[in-house]
Amino acid sequence: MTWAEVDLTVVRQNALAIKSSxxxxxxxxxxxxxxxxxxxxxxARALRSVADMLAVATVNEAIELRNNQxxxxxxxxxxxxxxxxxxxxxxxxxPTVSSPEFCKSLFQLASxxxxxxxxxxxxxxxxxxxxxxxxxxxxxxxxxxxxxxIEVASIFTHFATTxxxxxxxxxxxxxxxxxxVSELRQQNILPPIVHVASTAALLSPISTIGTDFNxxxxxxxxxxxxxxxxxxxxxxxxxxxxxxxxVISVRNVKAGESVSYGSDYKANIxxxxxxxxxxxxxxYPRQLSNxxxxxxxxKLYPIVGxxxxxxxxxxxxxxxxxxxxxxxxxxxxxxxxxxxxNQLANRAGTIPYEILSQIxxxxxxxxxxx
Numbered sequence: 245m246t247w248a249e250v251d252l253t254v255v256r257q258n259a260l261a262i263k264s265s266x267x268x269x270x271x272x273x274x275x276x277x278x279x280x281x282x283x284x285x286x287x288a289r290a291l292r293s294v295a296d297m298l299a300v301a302t303v304n305e306a307i308e309l310r311n312n313q314x315x316x317x318x319x320x321x322x323x324x325x326x327x328x329x330x331x332x333x334x335x336x337x338x339p340t341v342s343s344p345e346f347c348k349s350l351f352q353l354a355s356x357x358x359x360x361x362x363x364x365x366x367x368x369x370x371x372x373x374x375x376x377x378x379x380x381x382x383x384x385x386x387x388x389x390x391x392x393x394i395e396v397a398s399i400f401t402h403f404a405t406t407x408x409x410x411x412x413x414x415x416x417x418x419x420x421x422x423x424x425v426s427e428l429r430q431q432n433i434l435p436p437i438v439h440v441a442s443t444a445a446l447l448s449p450i451s452t453i454g455t456d457f458n459x460x461x462x463x464x465x466x467x468x469x470x471x472x473x474x475x476x477x478x479x480x481x482x483x484x485x486x487x488x489x490x491v492i493s494v495r496n497v498k499a500g501e502s503v504s505y506g507s508d509y510k511a512n513i514x515x516x517x518x519x520x521x522x523x524x525x526x527x528y529p530r531q532l533s534n535x536x537x538x539x540x541x542x543k544l545y546p547i548v549g550x551x552x553x554x555x556x557x558x559x560x561x562x563x564x565x566x567x568x569x570x571x572x573x574x575x576x577x578x579x580x581x582x583x584x585x586n587q588l589a590n591r592a593g594t595i596p597y598e599i600l601s602q603i604x605x606x607x608x609x610x611x612x613x614x
Contacts, residue, residue, distance in 0.1 A: 246489040246522035276301035281600035354393035362397040371418040398437035445469040486576030489522035493596030504549025525553040529592040
């Protein structure tokens with residue numbers, strides 16, 4: 245079956261490179277969605293001595309970490325529901341809050357349990373996805389601080405356009421956020437941690453790490469992958485994941501014969517084909533049908549026919565030496581030939597975040613820690 249190889253040493257080195265590039269600012273390591281397909285618990289273990297905080301999307305992700313003895317502070321990036329309050333307190337999680345009703349529930353149970361909850365406030369400056377609107381942020385935080393069982397650990401915002409290079413929108417959001425920071429400072433209620441920089445924001449031409457911002461919130465960069473618009477990294481980061489699949493069949497087809505479902509690919513000459521044990525059931529995009537490439541023995545070969553749930557077919561040179569049991573690389577590098585996830589994403593009409601996070605859990609991860 246298909247498998248992914250993940251180098252945990254590379255992930256750790258990437259994290260250290262990011263930390264060294266942002267001076268003494270804290271590193272919030274984003275490991276949501278199974279650590280962008282790299283494996284939630286192994287990545288958390290690799291980063292717990294480097295990251296100041298881990299960030300996930302759901303309470304269930306955080307509970308999985310706690311159940312695996314990860315004691316690093318864990319931030320929930322999105323607003324939680326009232327039914328999550330008990331688990332948040334029980335597992336010492338740090339929720340993002342924007343709803344007074346949720347905060348009241350949190351305060352009530354924390355009071356009963358005699359616990360203090362550290363919370364984060366997402367300030368919506370234009371993403372319009374989650375969080376408290378920037379116009380209400382100062383009054384909301386002032387009210388939140390009246391609840392003695394809740395500490396405001398940080399404020400943050402998330403930019404809508406850092407990965408598509410629309411600097412005017414980013415400037416607008418940044419200016420709105422700075423106004424809130426200034427108001428909070430004037431009232432002496434500015435939380436200890438202030439952060440705006442995702443991987444894309446950290447690498448953008450606009451400086452988003454001012455003197456007020458003392459943490460970075462990095463996801464994709466930890467795994468050595470460039471956001472969509474970026475051409476190069478300003479500091480050394482390396483891809484940590486290689487995705488592979490075995491050749492399970494090799495056959496010859498005559499000119500005019502069709503391949504795979506729908507018969508939408510017909511060989512225009514006699515061809516040799518290899519069938520790989522990977523498909524969209526593993527998270528390999530169906531959009532790569534008749535469009536993608538795979539690497540076998542340091543050479544790229546085109547995908548032909550429809551990507552199936554469990555297998556994918558590529559066309560070989562008639563004189564090649566590919567045989568059953570050989571390994572195809574779907575994402576990764578072999579010698580001088582590189583097949584990066586961004587290239588896969590471009591061909592599939594999507595983004596690297598989606599490609600990585602959709603690698604199915606049925607795909608085994610093999611970890612290298614050397």
